[in-house]
Amino acid sequence: MFTSPDAYFGADGDPWKIIAIWEGGLGVPGAIMLGGVGAWLACRQMKLPLSMLADAAAPGIPVAQAIGRLGNWFNQELYGRPTEVFWAVEIDMENRLTGYGQYATFHPTFLYELLWNLGVALVAWGADRKWKLGAGRAFAIYVALYGVGRFWIEGLRIDPAEAFAGMRLNQWMSVVIIVGAVIYLLRARGTRQVFVLDGERPVTVDWNSEEAEAAGYVNGMLPKGTELSASEPDKNDGTDGDDAENDAAEDDDGGGEATSEESTEAGSPRDDR
Numbered sequence: 001m002f003t004s005p006d007a008y009f010g011a012d013g014d015p016w017k018i019i020a021i022w023e024g025g026l027g028v029p030g031a032i033m034l035g036g037v038g039a040w041l042a043c044r045q046m047k048l049p050l051s052m053l054a055d056a057a058a059p060g061i062p063v064a065q066a067i068g069r070l071g072n073w074f075n076q077e078l079y080g081r082p083t084e085v086f087w088a089v090e091i092d093m094e095n096r097l098t099g100y101g102q103y104a105t106f107h108p109t110f111l112y113e114l115l116w117n118l119g120v121a122l123v124a125w126g127a128d129r130k131w132k133l134g135a136g137r138a139f140a141i142y143v144a145l146y147g148v149g150r151f152w153i154e155g156l157r158i159d160p161a162e163a164f165a166g167m168r169l170n171q172w173m174s175v176v177i178i179v180g181a182v183i184y185l186l187r188a189r190g191t192r193q194v195f196v197l198d199g200e201r202p203v204t205v206d207w208n209s210e211e212a213e214a215a216g217y218v219n220g221m222l223p224k225g226t227e228l229s230a231s232e233p234d235k236n237d238g239t240d241g242d243d244a245e246n247d248a249a250e251d252d253d254g255g256g257e258a259t260s261e262e263s264t265e266a267g268s269p270r271d272d273r
Contacts, residue, residue: 005162028065028150029173049204051136052193058138059125062117062146069117072110080107080156087111097158107156116149128192132207132220135190144181147174192220197230 008015017023039057043050072078076095088105096103120142128138151174155167162169193204196215205211207220216226 029170032061049193051134051139051190052204054136054139055128055134055192058128058142059121062121062124062142065146066114066117066121069110069114073108078110078157078159080109080112080153081158083107097160100158106158109153109156112153112156113149116153117146120145120149132192134192134207135188137185137188140181140184140188144178144185147178147181150174151178194220195228197228199230202228 005013007013008018036054039053040050042048043053073089076089076091079089079091082100082103082105084105085107087108089108089111090105093101100106123145124138124142127133127141133141151171154170154174157168164172192207194207194212194215194217195202196205196211197203207217212220215229216222222228
Protein backbone atom coordinates (compact mmCIF):
# COMPACT_ATOMS: atom_id res chain seq x y z
CA MET A 1 0.00 0.00 0.00
CA PHE A 2 2.78 2.45 0.91
CA THR A 3 5.36 1.47 -1.71
CA SER A 4 2.88 0.93 -4.58
CA PRO A 5 -0.06 3.25 -3.85
CA ASP A 6 -1.23 3.55 -7.47
CA ALA A 7 -2.56 -0.01 -7.38
CA TYR A 8 -4.93 1.01 -4.60
CA PHE A 9 -5.46 4.77 -4.87
CA GLY A 10 -4.55 5.50 -8.50
CA ALA A 11 -6.88 6.12 -11.43
CA ASP A 12 -7.64 2.41 -11.84
CA GLY A 13 -6.90 1.43 -8.26
CA ASP A 14 -9.15 -0.37 -5.82
CA PRO A 15 -8.64 0.40 -2.10
CA TRP A 16 -10.35 -2.86 -1.11
CA LYS A 17 -7.44 -4.76 -2.64
CA ILE A 18 -5.37 -3.69 0.38
CA ILE A 19 -6.78 -6.66 2.26
CA ALA A 20 -6.60 -9.06 -0.72
CA ILE A 21 -3.35 -10.67 0.35
CA TRP A 22 -4.22 -13.77 -1.68
CA GLU A 23 -3.70 -11.75 -4.87
CA GLY A 24 -0.15 -10.65 -4.24
CA GLY A 25 0.99 -11.21 -0.74
CA LEU A 26 1.59 -8.83 2.13
CA GLY A 27 4.60 -6.51 2.14
CA VAL A 28 7.21 -7.20 4.83
CA PRO A 29 7.15 -3.72 6.42
CA GLY A 30 3.36 -3.76 6.70
CA ALA A 31 3.34 -7.31 8.03
CA ILE A 32 5.87 -6.49 10.75
CA MET A 33 4.09 -3.26 11.66
CA LEU A 34 0.61 -4.77 11.93
CA GLY A 35 2.01 -7.89 13.55
CA GLY A 36 3.61 -5.66 16.18
CA VAL A 37 0.25 -4.01 16.87
CA GLY A 38 -1.32 -7.43 17.33
CA ALA A 39 1.50 -8.53 19.64
CA TRP A 40 1.12 -5.35 21.69
CA LEU A 41 -2.59 -5.93 22.13
CA ALA A 42 -2.01 -9.55 23.12
CA CYS A 43 0.68 -8.56 25.64
CA ARG A 44 -1.64 -6.00 27.21
CA GLN A 45 -4.37 -8.61 27.49
CA MET A 46 -2.04 -11.19 29.06
CA LYS A 47 -0.05 -8.62 31.07
CA LEU A 48 3.25 -9.65 29.48
CA PRO A 49 6.19 -7.34 28.67
CA LEU A 50 6.23 -6.61 24.93
CA SER A 51 10.04 -6.40 24.97
CA MET A 52 10.31 -10.03 26.13
CA LEU A 53 8.07 -11.20 23.29
CA ALA A 54 9.99 -9.08 20.77
CA ASP A 55 13.35 -10.53 21.84
CA ALA A 56 11.97 -14.06 21.73
CA ALA A 57 10.67 -13.48 18.20
CA ALA A 58 13.84 -11.76 16.92
CA PRO A 59 15.51 -14.90 15.48
CA GLY A 60 12.29 -16.45 14.20
CA ILE A 61 10.96 -13.52 12.17
CA PRO A 62 13.88 -13.30 9.71
CA VAL A 63 13.81 -17.09 9.29
CA ALA A 64 10.13 -16.82 8.35
CA GLN A 65 10.97 -13.99 5.93
CA ALA A 66 13.68 -16.15 4.36
CA ILE A 67 11.20 -18.97 3.79
CA GLY A 68 8.69 -16.52 2.33
CA ARG A 69 11.22 -15.35 -0.27
CA LEU A 70 11.12 -18.80 -1.84
CA GLY A 71 7.71 -17.80 -3.20
CA ASN A 72 9.37 -15.09 -5.29
CA TRP A 73 11.50 -17.77 -6.96
CA PHE A 74 8.50 -19.95 -7.74
CA ASN A 75 6.58 -16.95 -9.11
CA GLN A 76 9.60 -15.50 -10.95
CA GLU A 77 9.05 -12.07 -9.45
CA LEU A 78 10.94 -9.32 -7.60
CA TYR A 79 14.23 -10.13 -9.31
CA GLY A 80 17.03 -7.66 -9.92
CA ARG A 81 18.91 -6.11 -12.79
CA PRO A 82 20.10 -8.22 -15.74
CA THR A 83 23.37 -10.05 -15.08
CA GLU A 84 25.37 -12.96 -16.46
CA VAL A 85 27.01 -14.13 -13.23
CA PHE A 86 26.94 -17.89 -12.75
CA TRP A 87 24.36 -17.67 -9.96
CA ALA A 88 21.94 -15.56 -12.03
CA VAL A 89 18.34 -16.74 -12.30
CA GLU A 90 16.71 -17.32 -15.68
CA ILE A 91 13.31 -15.68 -16.06
CA ASP A 92 10.74 -16.92 -18.57
CA MET A 93 9.78 -14.47 -21.30
CA GLU A 94 6.21 -14.01 -19.99
CA ASN A 95 7.55 -13.00 -16.57
CA ARG A 96 10.12 -10.46 -17.77
CA LEU A 97 9.34 -6.85 -17.06
CA THR A 98 8.56 -4.44 -19.87
CA GLY A 99 11.79 -3.23 -21.47
CA TYR A 100 13.81 -6.28 -20.32
CA GLY A 101 12.59 -8.85 -22.85
CA GLN A 102 16.02 -9.08 -24.49
CA TYR A 103 17.63 -10.29 -21.26
CA ALA A 104 17.36 -13.87 -20.03
CA THR A 105 19.13 -13.89 -16.66
CA PHE A 106 18.82 -11.53 -13.71
CA HIS A 107 20.07 -10.97 -10.17
CA PRO A 108 18.18 -13.34 -7.82
CA THR A 109 17.49 -10.63 -5.26
CA PHE A 110 15.06 -12.90 -3.43
CA LEU A 111 17.95 -15.35 -2.90
CA TYR A 112 20.15 -12.54 -1.60
CA GLU A 113 17.49 -11.55 0.90
CA LEU A 114 16.88 -15.17 1.91
CA LEU A 115 20.56 -15.69 2.75
CA TRP A 116 20.85 -12.28 4.40
CA ASN A 117 17.85 -12.96 6.64
CA LEU A 118 19.26 -16.30 7.77
CA GLY A 119 22.46 -14.47 8.72
CA VAL A 120 20.45 -11.83 10.60
CA ALA A 121 18.65 -14.56 12.54
CA LEU A 122 21.96 -16.16 13.49
CA VAL A 123 23.48 -12.86 14.66
CA ALA A 124 20.40 -11.87 16.70
CA TRP A 125 20.23 -15.30 18.33
CA GLY A 126 23.96 -15.46 19.04
CA ALA A 127 24.19 -11.93 20.46
CA ASP A 128 21.23 -12.46 22.78
CA ARG A 129 22.54 -15.84 23.90
CA LYS A 130 26.01 -14.48 24.67
CA TRP A 131 25.20 -11.11 26.23
CA LYS A 132 21.68 -11.74 27.61
CA LEU A 133 20.57 -8.47 26.01
CA GLY A 134 16.93 -8.15 27.03
CA ALA A 135 14.89 -4.91 26.95
CA GLY A 136 14.04 -5.45 23.27
CA ARG A 137 17.63 -5.08 22.11
CA ALA A 138 17.78 -8.43 20.29
CA PHE A 139 14.78 -7.28 18.25
CA ALA A 140 16.52 -3.95 17.58
CA ILE A 141 19.54 -5.86 16.23
CA TYR A 142 17.24 -7.74 13.87
CA VAL A 143 15.60 -4.51 12.69
CA ALA A 144 18.91 -2.73 12.10
CA LEU A 145 20.51 -5.60 10.20
CA TYR A 146 17.40 -6.30 8.16
CA GLY A 147 17.30 -2.63 7.19
CA VAL A 148 20.92 -2.73 6.00
CA GLY A 149 20.26 -5.78 3.84
CA ARG A 150 16.99 -4.49 2.47
CA PHE A 151 18.66 -1.19 1.50
CA TRP A 152 21.29 -2.66 -0.80
CA ILE A 153 19.10 -5.47 -2.13
CA GLU A 154 16.31 -3.01 -2.91
CA GLY A 155 18.81 -1.02 -4.97
CA LEU A 156 19.22 -4.02 -7.30
CA ARG A 157 15.53 -4.57 -7.93
CA ILE A 158 13.85 -3.36 -11.12
CA ASP A 159 10.17 -4.01 -10.33
CA PRO A 160 8.01 -0.86 -10.34
CA ALA A 161 8.00 1.06 -7.04
CA GLU A 162 7.58 4.59 -5.79
CA ALA A 163 10.83 6.56 -5.71
CA PHE A 164 11.97 9.80 -4.14
CA ALA A 165 15.24 11.73 -4.56
CA GLY A 166 16.79 8.92 -6.58
CA MET A 167 15.98 6.11 -4.14
CA ARG A 168 13.12 3.66 -3.93
CA LEU A 169 10.65 4.22 -1.12
CA ASN A 170 11.69 0.97 0.57
CA GLN A 171 15.26 2.23 0.68
CA TRP A 172 14.12 5.33 2.54
CA MET A 173 12.14 3.08 4.85
CA SER A 174 15.32 1.09 5.47
CA VAL A 175 17.24 4.23 6.40
CA VAL A 176 14.55 5.23 8.89
CA ILE A 177 14.41 1.86 10.64
CA ILE A 178 18.21 1.56 10.75
CA VAL A 179 18.53 4.94 12.45
CA GLY A 180 15.67 4.17 14.83
CA ALA A 181 17.09 0.76 15.77
CA VAL A 182 20.59 2.11 16.39
CA ILE A 183 19.24 4.92 18.60
CA TYR A 184 17.22 2.38 20.57
CA LEU A 185 20.27 0.14 21.02
CA LEU A 186 22.29 3.07 22.35
CA ARG A 187 19.60 4.26 24.75
CA ALA A 188 17.97 1.04 25.95
CA ARG A 189 18.94 -0.23 29.39
CA GLY A 190 18.17 -3.40 31.27
CA THR A 191 18.94 -7.08 31.08
CA ARG A 192 17.15 -10.25 30.06
CA GLN A 193 14.04 -11.03 32.06
CA VAL A 194 12.65 -14.49 32.77
CA PHE A 195 9.39 -15.71 34.22
CA VAL A 196 9.04 -17.20 37.69
CA LEU A 197 5.88 -18.14 39.53
CA ASP A 198 4.67 -16.11 42.47
CA GLY A 199 2.19 -18.65 43.70
CA GLU A 200 0.30 -19.29 40.46
CA ARG A 201 0.96 -15.85 38.95
CA PRO A 202 3.91 -15.45 36.55
CA VAL A 203 6.19 -12.49 37.30
CA THR A 204 9.40 -11.31 35.63
CA VAL A 205 12.80 -11.20 37.30
CA ASP A 206 16.39 -10.71 36.09
CA TRP A 207 17.85 -13.83 34.49
CA ASN A 208 20.70 -14.00 37.04
CA SER A 209 18.64 -13.29 40.15
CA GLU A 210 18.22 -15.62 43.11
CA GLU A 211 14.55 -16.00 42.22
CA ALA A 212 15.44 -17.24 38.73
CA GLU A 213 17.97 -19.72 40.12
CA ALA A 214 15.46 -21.01 42.66
CA ALA A 215 12.92 -21.53 39.86
CA GLY A 216 15.34 -23.79 37.99
CA TYR A 217 16.98 -21.44 35.47
CA VAL A 218 20.58 -22.19 34.50
CA ASN A 219 22.50 -19.38 32.77
CA GLY A 220 19.23 -17.64 31.99
CA MET A 221 17.49 -20.69 30.49
CA LEU A 222 15.39 -23.55 31.75
CA PRO A 223 17.05 -26.92 31.01
CA LYS A 224 15.08 -29.16 28.68
CA GLY A 225 12.35 -31.01 30.49
CA THR A 226 12.34 -28.60 33.43
CA GLU A 227 8.96 -27.29 34.51
CA LEU A 228 8.71 -23.76 35.84
CA SER A 229 8.23 -23.90 39.59
CA ALA A 230 7.58 -21.26 42.19
CA SER A 231 10.62 -20.21 44.18
CA GLU A 232 9.98 -21.10 47.80
CA PRO A 233 10.71 -18.42 50.41
CA ASP A 234 13.47 -18.96 52.95
CA LYS A 235 11.79 -20.69 55.84
CA ASN A 236 14.73 -20.12 58.18
CA ASP A 237 13.61 -16.94 59.91
CA GLY A 238 16.10 -17.24 62.74
CA THR A 239 14.09 -19.54 65.03
CA ASP A 240 15.74 -22.71 63.72
CA GLY A 241 19.15 -21.61 64.90
CA ASP A 242 17.76 -20.68 68.33
CA ASP A 243 16.09 -24.08 68.66
CA ALA A 244 19.35 -25.83 67.79
CA GLU A 245 21.22 -23.82 70.41
CA ASN A 246 18.56 -24.59 73.03
CA ASP A 247 18.74 -28.32 72.23
CA ALA A 248 22.52 -28.27 72.58
CA ALA A 249 22.24 -26.47 75.91
CA GLU A 250 19.77 -29.06 77.16
CA ASP A 251 22.20 -31.84 76.19
CA ASP A 252 25.00 -30.15 78.13
CA ASP A 253 22.76 -29.78 81.19
CA GLY A 254 21.82 -33.44 81.18
CA GLY A 255 18.31 -32.77 79.96
CA GLY A 256 18.96 -34.11 76.50
CA GLU A 257 19.83 -37.69 75.56
CA ALA A 258 19.24 -40.38 78.16
CA THR A 259 22.22 -42.36 79.51
CA SER A 260 22.78 -45.99 78.60
CA GLU A 261 21.53 -47.21 81.98
CA GLU A 262 18.39 -45.07 81.83
CA SER A 263 17.66 -46.32 78.33
CA THR A 264 18.09 -49.90 79.39
CA GLU A 265 15.79 -49.45 82.34
CA ALA A 266 13.21 -47.93 80.06
CA GLY A 267 13.32 -51.09 77.92
CA SER A 268 15.00 -49.52 74.87
CA PRO A 269 18.75 -50.34 74.90
CA ARG A 270 20.90 -48.12 72.67
CA ASP A 271 22.26 -49.64 69.44
CA ASP A 272 26.02 -48.86 69.25
CA ARG A 273 26.66 -50.51 65.95
